[in-house]
Amino acid sequence: MAATILQAIAAHARERVAAAEEETSLDALQAQCRALGRAHGSPFRSALETPGLSFLCEVKKASPSKGVIAPDFPYRDIARDYQAAGADAISCLTEPKWFLGSDQIFREIRGAVSLPMLRKDFTVDEYQLYQARLMGADCVLLICALLDTDELARYLGICEELGLDALAEAHDAWEIASAVSAGAKIIGVNNRNLKDFSVDFSNAARLRDQIPPGVLYVAESGVRAPEDVSALKRIGADAVLVGEALMRAPDRGAMLSALREAAR
Numbered sequence: 486m487a488a489t490i491l492q493a494i495a496a497h498a499r500e501r502v503a504a505a506e507e508e509t510s511l512d513a514l515q516a517q518c519r520a521l522g523r524a525h526g527s528p529f530r531s532a533l534e535t536p537g538l539s540f541l542c543e544v545k546k547a548s549p550s551k552g553v554i555a556p557d558f559p560y561r562d563i564a565r566d567y568q569a570a571g572a573d574a575i576s577c578l579t580e581p582k583w584f585l586g587s588d589q590i591f592r593e594i595r596g597a598v599s600l601p602m603l604r605k606d607f608t609v610d611e612y613q614l615y616q617a618r619l620m621g622a623d624c625v626l627l628i629c630a631l632l633d634t635d636e637l638a639r640y641l642g643i644c645e646e647l648g649l650d651a652l653a654e655a656h657d658a659w660e661i662a663s664a665v666s667a668g669a670k671i672i673g674v675n676n677r678n679l680k681d682f683s684v685d686f687s688n689a690a691r692l693r694d695q696i697p698p699g700v701l702y703v704a705e706s707g708v709r710a711p712e713d714v715s716a717l718k719r720i721g722a723d724a725v726l727v728g729e730a731l732m733r734a735p736d737r738g739a740m741l742s743a744l745r746e747a748a749r
């Protein structure tokens with residue numbers, strides 16, 4: 486079977502971890518985290534728990550399916566615009582090869598806004614969880630298609646120790662069941678299939694009932710217009726993750742305001 490792009494991205498993530506470990510060992514990273522102490526307060530989770538639909542706004546220069554989305558990429562200004570227009574949290578891609586993100590971009594945005602931040606990367610190693618804590622992330626992404634239930638549970642345990650929230654991302658009922666049994670408290674259902682990048686906007690709605698009460702529910706990808714937001718609000722999503730539509734908008738603040746209006 487031909488390797489999917491997801492597998493290629495994951496393999497590259499493993500190489501990135503190996504290269505980073507040459508510089509700083511896992512032990513050293515863990516010691517730095519201990520010195521920093523556990524993060525307090527779960528601001529990411531709290532942002533989702535507030536009544537109404539929360540907006541997770543993504544800072545993303547490129548993607549494997551679309552190539553470069555934002556040639557001009559004033560990422561700090563973009564994050565500030567999101568914050569000014571009422572975003573509840575920011576999702577920042579740090580994957581360098583396909584999404585043209587970086588840890589440095591994350592850190593700079595962290596310094597520019599006060600909103601909770603999701604470090605969006607392809608978690609394949611616990612090393613990345615400690616990295617996330619040290620770059621000031623409030624939440625990490627755990628993609629169920631890359632991790633079995635035991636790994637998910639182990640990573641969720643490390644996140645708990647570090648005081649990080651975790652967004653477990655699923656694409657089908659089976660992956661949701663895995664996330665639930667691993668103990669995920671925030672589950673995202675992606676409308677985009679990461680194996681072939683096709684987007685089926687009804688996916689998040691169709692799988693809504695699979696998410697148990699008490700687990701926060703994030704609908705991800707393919708939100709283009711106010712009516713998409715209203716549809717996700719109707720099914721009782723706690724949050725929506727919007728990337729490309731905001732990144733391409735000539736006036737990002739105005740676009741976010743229009744989307745938020747549709748969620749009222």
Ligand SMILES: O=P(O)(O)OC[C@@H](O)[C@@H](O)c1c[nH]c2ccccc12
Nearest residue numbers: 675705706707708726727728729730
């Ligand atoms: O740009 P969109 O269609 O609004 O989608 C945003 C976000 O959901 C998408 O970037 C995403 C969802 N899950 C991911 C996992 C890895 C990288 C990216 C993603």
